[in-house]
Amino acid sequence: MTGEQRHFVVVGGGLAGLASAVWLTEAGQRVTLLERRGSLGGRTIAMPQPAVDDVPDNGQHVFASGYENVFRYLESVGTREHVCFPGRLGYRFPGDDTTSTSLHNVDKFLKRVPGITVGERLRAAAATLRLMAQSLRQPHDLDAITAAEWFDRLGMPRSVQHALWDGMTIGLTGDKPELSAAKPLADLMATGAKQALKLRTPISIGYPTVDLDTLYLAGARRVFAERGVDVRHRAVVRSIDVEDGAVTGVTLTDGERVPADAVICAVPVWSIRGLLDQVPGHEEVYRAAEILQPVPIVSVNLYLDRSIGMQEWGEVLYDGLGVLEQVWDRQRMHGRSPERSWFYSTTVSASYDLIGLSNAEITGRQMEMLRRYYPEARDAQVLHSHVVRMPRSTITQHPGSFGVRPGVETQVDGLALAGDWLQTGWTITMEGACQSAARAVDHLLSVTSVRSSRSPRPRSSRASL
Ligand SMILES: Cc1cc2nc3c(=O)[nH]c(=O)nc-3n(C[C@H](O)[C@H](O)[C@H](O)COP(=O)(O)OP(=O)(O)OC[C@H]3O[C@@H](n4cnc5c(N)ncnc54)[C@H](O)[C@@H]3O)c2cc1C
Structure with missing residues (x-):
């Protein structure tokens, strides 16, 4: 100044x-x-649904505990208190109606995946150590190969790639392992490890307890009005x-x-x-x-006539097919009353296959998925559904x-x-x-x-x- x-x-x-x-x-x-x-907000906006008198978001936005600048912004606009870190996320497999809550013990997690042998688990443990070591001291060619090629080179069994690492890659880089370069994944693993060391705790995932307009815009509007910012x-x-x-x-x-x-x-x-x-x-x-190039995300806000029996605020659904599907329980996250309906959101990242389908087809597929994972969802009726297609959500980083x-x-x-x-x-x-x-x-x-x-x-x- x-x-x-x-x-x-x-x-x-x-x-x-x-x-x-x-x-x-x-x-x-x-x-x-x-x-x-x-209106303001760009890709982080709420989309009011008058039919159900609710204000869902354009897609679930989660926070990593290693974020710093977002929290500085929230402090500036006075809404930091609206992001919480429960310290765990749920993981589910089809046909298994319980939720596992930690990925820190990867071996324990893999034991629950149908069809993964003891030998594959041992090879996966060794490959994971190599992956961490190579994230910190990176081989020169990680930008020349895809994440999937890197996993093969590290000796990660294909079954474990599909069960765990494919979804992790989509969650971290935003794109599929056969499309994303290995380097952004390695960089993020390294950033996560360094932030965890700095904060002396493993990185965890958090969520906003309010809609995105309340989180990002309400406080900004107040600051702008107080300080005379001309918003056009x-x-x-x-x-x-x-x-x-x-x-x-x-x-x-x-x-x-x-x-x-x-x-x-x-x-x-x-x-x-x-x-x-x-x-x-x-x-x-x-x-x-x-x-x-942009990568699409498809989210569906589902208002159901009953609870589907989620055990965590958010659960990652593993089908072993390398697709990253997530479901969010708005009752737990926003303290929402289920008096009129139960509200769940689903997110499909890198949703190249889904984005071109009709709303009815997308809703049908998401309900089918919930019925596969949650016994209580089998007879659930959809009272209202709101499909949000975001063809430009994140950005892919291909090799090179x-x-x-x-x-x-x-x-x-x-x-x-x-x-x-x-x-x-x-x-x-x-x-x-x-x-x-x-x-x-x-x-x-x-x-x-x-x-x-x-x-x-x-x-x-x-x-x-
Ligand atoms: C469904 C979804 C889920 C996501 N999940 C997560 C998540 O879980 N965690 C996470 O960290 N990130 C997530 N993201 C990514 C995150 O939302 C974005 O990285 C971030 O919001 C981008 O902010 P930005 O300001 O860079 O861009 P934008 O939000 O795109 O803002 C750019 C603004 O510029 C305006 N603009 C463009 N051209 C002009 C012009 N010529 N003149 C004036 N204005 C212009 C646009 O209208 C827009 O408002 C997600 C994104 C989506 C869509």
Whole structure:
């Protein structure tokens, strides 16, 4: 902070843009937040269902206890208390109506998987040790092979890959092991191990006890109103304007120009193309946009006439076919009364096969799945169902993509990027979005050569590249 208040424009009102705006205004800066849609929140939103008078989310968002920047954001907007870490998650197998609650004892877990022999369990234990060792001291070619190829090379039995590691890979990298490179998985295993050492406790999974609007937006709106942040909806940015190597503002698609001393561009990777045409070096960022492809998630909010008998707040369903399916008990998570209906959500990550089906087919498949795992679900009736297709949920990192995620800094004075797709210590997560925001804000606040908006420049011309 140099003491002088400057005008920052933040483009994009998802988590990265919200965190940027909140932290800039905390630092005493004047902020305008521009969001293309009619509401803020980006990929973390609640979707009210008037038919059942409820406010489900666009998909379950879980937290790792190693996250730091998301919690800093929640502290800033006053909602940190709404994330809890029960310290366990459930795991289920079809035909076995009990829930196991820990993956820390992998051997105990594998004993319950039908068809896995003692020999396979022993080989899996040795391969898991090798996997951890190679995550910390990585062989040079982990970006050249897929996670599935890495498992084979480590000697992980295929049966154990399908029972455990395929689902783990989808959960951690967002994509299937035959598509994701081994490197992001190894990086995350290493980040998790380091965070666990730092925090002196194994990483666990937590969840919000309120809907995502209450968690992320309610407090932000209060901060913005108190600090005079100008939030503009349906403001679609067409270009970031640059003159003489410094940012001068942005231009909207309707031609309006919004001058600024500094800009944080916090749009998703699939929206970046065209915005940075005046920015030297933009070709590399656009190349990242070609390589980093979106991965779909399908969620179903199911309102049933009875309990299905879950034993934990969230349960991961293992079918041994390498599919990651999860079910969430909103009664336990949100303290919801089941007086009118029992509310469960299901999540299918990397749901390439499911996303093209009709709502009725998707709901039918999810109910079939619940009936396979939960005896009490056999006669359950669906009172209301709400299918949420998010074709662009997370982003895949195929082999050969290491290093394409750009950093937050650009070659332009006063311009930084933010968003989950930028280079951070995490994969495509809420933490990645907030970590990039923290870096973008720190970077811009530390730069002293930002021009003052009090002497606005003429409309910028296209910079030569
Ligand atoms: C169903 C689902 C489940 C998920 N589960 C988890 C989870 O369990 N844990 C986890 O950590 N992460 C999870 N994620 C990922 C997480 O939601 C994202 O990583 C994070 O929210 C991304 O935030 P962002 O701000 O980078 O991008 P976004 O949320 O996409 O925000 C970008 C914003 O920019 C706006 N914008 C785009 N172009 C323009 C323009 N030209 N002008 C103005 N505005 C523009 C968009 O409208 C949008 O609001 C999940 C995502 C989904 C969809």
